[in-house]
Amino acid sequence: MIGRLRGTLIGKQPPSLLVEVGGVGYEVEAPMSTIYDLPGLGKEVVLLIHHAVKEDSITLYGFLHEAERTLFRNLLKVSGIGAKIALAVLSGVSTDHFARLVQAGDVVALTKIPGIGKKTAERIVVELRDRLDGMSGIPGATPRAAGAPLDAAGEATVALQQLGYKPVEVSRLVQKVAAEGDDAEAIIRKALRAALGG
Structure with a gap:
């Protein structure tokens, strides 16, 4: 499995990136939060990778920060959420802010993220609240008692x-x-x- 790529950024057409490593060009999908912070074309870039293998495809998802990759992987565990919606979440809200919304149970705010309806938002709160509590990979996600302000x-x-x-x-x-x-x-x-x- 590929966990990290270090190479030259040679293509950028959101959400797709092309990173050349040792003469091989890797196509990588990335959220806008990562794309905004990338260096210019021709510069070196280091991406943390989530390597997804399906029956008919292999896809690489790239992130600049561990917190983003961790949140992406946690979102994929929520029933009804695929990679496309997980990328939309990361493109629409920071990891620490997302953790706060989930911990607060703010379904209304979560539905403002593209691709997330009310039922999906409710599932996210139920399935991720405990996973995000105190998760060191997500800044701002600190342990707190249920219902604590x-x-x-x-x-x-x-x-x-x-x-x-x-x-x-x-x-x-x-x-x-x-x-x-x-x-x-x-x-x-x-x-x-x-x-x-x-």
């Missing part, structure tokens, strides 16, 4: 998504405006001002 940033994130903001946008806004000691209400106010250009 989120931190201020987590509460603000959930609230902003319930107002209709997209997960990726919310994640960026909260990271940008949250200051140490802020409560959820202060973070929400600052984020809304930043979103409205104030």
Whole structure:
């Protein structure tokens, strides 16, 4: 099984990449979170690989960070989720933010990720909540008792998504405006001002 590729990035047509290693070009599928952070064409790249073998195909999925590969593999274990939806999740939300949504049981926010309907979101919460708790590969996924409150940033994130903001946008806004000691209400106010250009 292939677990890692180190080579030259010679092609980039999302979601597909072409990485040349020792004269062989490997086609790799990657989420947008990885594609955004890739170097330019002709530069060296190191990708962590999930090697999927089926009866009629072999597919390589590439990630820059272990947390992304770990989340991808956990998503594939949820009934009804295939690689395409797992890549869409990673393209639409950061790993730590996704872990917070799952731990909070926020089905509404999860359904805003492309490809995830209400039933799939409910399955994700049920099947992944325990797996993401304290998982060292997912930043921000810290152990907490069932029903324990989120931190201020987590509460603000959930609230902003319930107002209709997209997960990726919310994640960026909260990271940008949250200051140490802020409560959820202060973070929400600052984020809304930043979103409205104030």
